[in-house]
Amino acid sequence: MYAFDYKRPKTVAEAEAAFAADSDAAFLAGGQTLIPTLKQRLRQPSALIDLAALDALKGITVADGIVTIGAGVCHADVAVSADVRKAIPALADLAAQVGDPQVRNRGTLGGSIANNDPAADYPAAVVGLDATVHTSRREIAAAAFFTGMFETALEPGELVVKVSFPIPRRAAYQKFRNPASRYAVVGVMVAETAGGMRVAVTGAGPCVFRVPTMEAALAMNFSAGALQNIQVPPDDLNADLHATSEYRAHLIGVMATRAVASIA
Amino acid sequence: MIDVTITVNGETKTASVEPRLLLVDYLRETLKLTGTHVGCDTSQCGACTVQLDGRSVKACTTLAVQADGARVATIESVAAKDGTLHPMQAAFREHHGLQCGFCTPGMIMSALALVERNRGAVLTEAVIRHELEGNLCRCTGYQSIVKSIAAGAKAMGLAVGDLAGNI
Structure with a gap:
């Protein structure tokens, strides 16, 4: 690691001020991506602004049909939260499948979506459940938050404070994981929400995306069979040593079908 | 600094x-x-x-x-001051949960956390394997480690079930 300064502010305002005061600062959440990146000398921030002491980023609440999770809540706490399990079991299931126990004990919701790794799980939940991202400056709809591979609508110094997930009528997440990294080769969140049917895919493309053809088919007939003849074109999907784009396209259908079958 | x-x-x-x-x-x-x-x-x-x-x-x-x-x-x-092994360590020794031993400190620390996470539940082989995903062993093939953790957990007062067949 290159050397860096370290600050641990107590409030969101202090965190933003600390970020602005440094030439090339980076926010540190759980560090499960950032610290390995620093160790490989792929980044050289002038300072790390540790968000661990910000109370505003903590806590899980359920009220008025909305589950709100603080950006600093770790995956392990979402996975075991009785409130989340009762309101949106698919979200607790998703959190329980991130990485491994040690990663889930450190990694956070805010860190995951701010990083927007194309194979991360949480983007599928945020888009699939039509969540709203509350930042230190504004509210951002899920559809506008994820803008590209490792890119989001966040401005420099803007930090995720919490994410609110409207409770869907039903939802399920299915993931074909890389057995070594446990990142999603393909992960699919299927949700029937107040605003309609949503199918969100992570792992397959450069950034999380929805599948309108599947959503239309499920709106007509919510059954695994409804997806049988739908092909997702592989043209813009990822290809790497783990899977070809054609294989990923195929997996989208398989994972979506399994998700629907589990809640139909 | x-x-x-x-x-x-x-x-x-x-x-x-x-x-x-x-x-x-x-x-x-x-x-x-x-x-x-x-x-x-x-x-x-x-x-x-x-x-x-x-x-x-x-x-x-x-x-x-x-x-x-x-x-x-x-x-x-983990062990007592006089060197007496913790029940989880004793289980690893008893059930051949280590060969070269390099991964063992991490395995034991993960196993102890796993036991605390599952207090009040019935520990199964599937849960042990899922919750051990953050620890790699290049010697044992994990069978003996899973067996050791099941035995250690039992010694620590956890209910252990569904271990038939594979281990």
Whole structure:
């Protein structure tokens, strides 16, 4: 690691001020991506602004049909939260499948979506459940938050404070994981929400995306069979040593079908 | 340099550290607690697993400054002062849960956290295997480790079921 300064502010305002005061600062959440990146000398921030002491980023609440999770809540706490399990079991299931126990004990919701790794799980939940991202400056709809591979609508110094997930009528997440990294080769969140049917895919493309053809088919007939003849074109999907784009396209259908079958 | 106060294995330690110092290097190099191992140093193998405020974490993927004000427990805190093995350690010895032993400190720290996470539940082979995903072993093929953890958990008062067949 290159050397860096370290600050641990107590409030969101202090965190933003600390970020602005440094030439090339980076926010540190759980560090499960950032610290390995620093160790490989792929980044050289002038300072790390540790968000661990910000109370505003903590806590899980359920009220008025909305589950709100603080950006600093770790995956392990979402996975075991009785409130989340009762309101949106698919979200607790998703959190329980991130990485491994040690990663889930450190990694956070805010860190995951701010990083927007194309194979991360949480983007599928945020888009699939039509969540709203509350930042230190504004509210951002899920559809506008994820803008590209490792890119989001966040401005420099803007930090995720919490994410609110409207409770869907039903939802399920299915993931074909890389057995070594446990990142999603393909992960699919299927949700029937107040605003309609949503199918969100992570792992397959450069950034999380929805599948309108599947959503239309499920709106007509919510059954695994409804997806049988739908092909997702592989043209813009990822290809790497783990899977070809054609294989990923195929997996989208398989994972979506399994998700629907589990809640139909 | 940043001043940190960390309670390590029940003893309060203060130090002035560089922000980039990893927790595992603080434990091994500064405190000479070399039971915590560095295996892959890339967040995958779990040989560096310690407990931070009671939760298993990879000490190679945690900065020492992040542990300021926290409690850290390492493998050195597990056996009794007179050397009597903890039931989980005894189970690893009894059931051949180690061969070369390099991954064992991390395995034990993960196993102890796993037991605490599953208090009140019936521990199954599937749960043990799922919750052991952050720890790699290159010798045993895991069968004996799973068996050891099941036995250790039982000795620690957990109900253990569904181990038939595979182990």
